[in-house]
Amino acid sequence: MTNSTLSKPLDRAETRVISAPRRSTALAILTGLWLIIFFSALFSPPLLDDADATHSNAARYMVQTGDLVTLHVNGVRYLEKAPLPYWLVAASFRVFGFNTFAAHLPQAIGVLLLALLGFRWASRAFDDRTAFYTGLGILTSAGVFLFTRVFIPEVLLTLFLCGALYCLLRALEAKPGQSAKYAYMMWALLALAVLTKGLVALVFFGGAGLVYLTLTGGHKRWGTLKPFTGTLLFLAIAAPWHILAGLRNTGGMNGHGFFWFYFVNEHFLRFLGKRYPKDYNKLPGYLFWSLHIVWLFPWSLFIPAAVVVAVKRWKSRAATLRDNLHTLNFKHQTTLLLALYSALVLVFFSISTNQEYYTFPAYLALLILIAAALVRAEDNYAEDKSSRRWITFAHAAFAVVGIGVSLTLAYGLWRSRHLPFVPDIGDLLAHRDVGDYTLSMSHLFDLTDASFAALRLPAALAAITFAVGPAIAWLLRSKRRHLAATTAIALTSTVFLVAAHIAFVRFGTMMSSENFAQKIQQLEAAHAISPDSEIMLYGDQAYGSSIPFYLGKMVYLVEGRSTSMLFGSTFPDAPHIFLTNRDLIDTWGHGPRKVLFVPLEKRDAVDQLLGNDKVLLLDNSGKALYTDRPLDH
Structure with missing residues (x-):
């Protein structure tokens, strides 16, 4: 990055000639x-x-x-x-x-x-x-x-x-x-x-x-x-x-x-x-x-x-x-x-x-x-007061946001300081009205002290970044090092986004059902279930769409003829994968083995439907995997 140059000594009405990095x-x-x-x-x-x-x-x-x-x-x-x-x-x-x-x-x-x-x-x-x-x-x-x-x-x-x-x-x-x-x-x-x-x-x-x-x-x-x-x-x-x-x-x-x-x-x-x-x-x-x-x-x-x-x-x-x-x-x-x-x-x-x-x-x-x-x-920073005022306002707002985020994260880190790290954050979240969420990252509102302990690394990284980054950017701006100040804002955001991605990964087991597909594949490899077992998903396919992707095959949908599946299901050549509750009850325990994935939102409905007539294979992040009979070995 090239250095700023001076045309002559600075006074209050003059500023540096602001350069830009070379294109390369x-x-x-x-x-x-x-x-x-x-x-x-x-x-x-x-x-x-x-x-x-x-x-x-x-x-x-x-x-x-x-x-x-x-x-x-x-x-x-x-x-x-x-x-x-x-x-x-x-x-x-x-x-x-x-x-x-x-x-x-x-x-x-x-x-x-x-x-x-x-x-x-x-x-x-x-x-x-x-x-x-x-x-x-x-x-x-x-x-x-x-x-x-x-x-x-x-x-x-x-x-x-x-x-x-x-x-x-x-x-x-x-x-x-x-x-x-x-x-x-x-x-x-x-x-x-x-x-x-x-x-x-x-x-x-x-x-x-x-x-x-x-x-x-x-x-x-x-x-x-x-x-x-x-x-x-x-x-x-x-x-x-x-x-x-x-x-x-x-x-x-x-x-x-x-x-x-x-x-x-x-x-x-x-x-x-x-x-x-x-x-x-x-x-x-x-x-x-x-x-x-x-x-x-x-x-x-x-x-x-x-x-x-x-x-x-x-x-x-x-x-x-x-x-x-x-x-x-x-x-x-x-x-x-x-x-x-x-x-x-x-x-x-x-x-x-x-x-x-x-x-x-x-x-x-x-x-x-x-x-x-x-x-x-x-x-125009030196001679235009309104430009200087609004740039200062932006940095003040950035600093206030940084302080607020840092204090909030520091408080969460302090409250969870004695709690153990649990890798599956999904099992720790409060799950308040999850079916009503429409905004991205809404699950952040579910964080409890225990679940916050699973986010110590990204939380600490974000807290430090927001405590230091806005202050450095403001200091550089006050010295009229504009290119450096703006770059400091970008670098602050970069570190925060890296921390956000680490947190995003920690939410992975909650937002993806890949581990349920892996469980099915492990059971098949161990001959505990047959590869011909009928894999079912309760509710709309969106609840567990990662399962058919990672399994590489179709799954049956119980009460899942809805949303993106609805129109396509009306074509004459649509596969016969849509089942009703009555179909599930009539075939449960009969014929080929049934393996049923149940999302958190449908756990109560399935418990009422099947009662105790099911074998739990995996319970993770509020989601469950059931089968209709004991494992083969």
């Missing part, structure tokens, strides 16, 4: 952070139940059958998702085998590519320091880390959409001989975005792009974007899968097939909150907006400074910009397009049904804007 150094730092935060986290914990293992099951089915068109989960058609993320994970499985590393590798690579895209875009539009800060923001934001712990497509969608937007700007500004390259790249990336998440990609790109072109007069250069041949390229990439999926998946519920379920049900009815079956919630408005402070933390602390900078720039140049929107330079073009795009994403999901991670596609745009405003505020 900056890229090396960003790559190192990615290796520490994301690549090292690919090996544990095991695949989690619900979406993580469910989606991994779909990719595994592709490898086992070679069917790259129709997704299947536990042998049942799974028609609600676009295929590209599953193709990528299937290719990873081919190379690395069926494991956590292979399942999450495409997402981790997506994060690295997203950081590099942000670096390149910000470098061209603003400067190298903004590019460096953008990369730091992507790699150390809480939301990017949290929402890439499971197999969901948001990071890939963000990469393709933002890549397409960048190519849009480059095509409009490039010389005639070079614009075609960026135009075709734009159409190709947009097609990949559609294959990643569906029609919402067209809504975000088209909405932001059309408004931008209208405001700036870019529609007059529409031909530069190759609308005819580009559309053909888009269709050549995006259309074949949709057509084949529609032709191969007909005759489902009420005569509906892929086209109705995927386009009408999963897009329009989901937006309106009328999707069938209704299994999605909508966050209250105050949570939807305020939680972005958490998802973009610690960089969200600089949003007030970004707003102040934006307002000042608008007031000073409003008349000029209004009169010259058609001649904006690349910096102002970037600012306008990213503002339109991020606003569209946020407003869209504030209206529709949503989950916390749905606004992930706006993260890169917001972080570039925050980084650009932070750099400008740093440059």
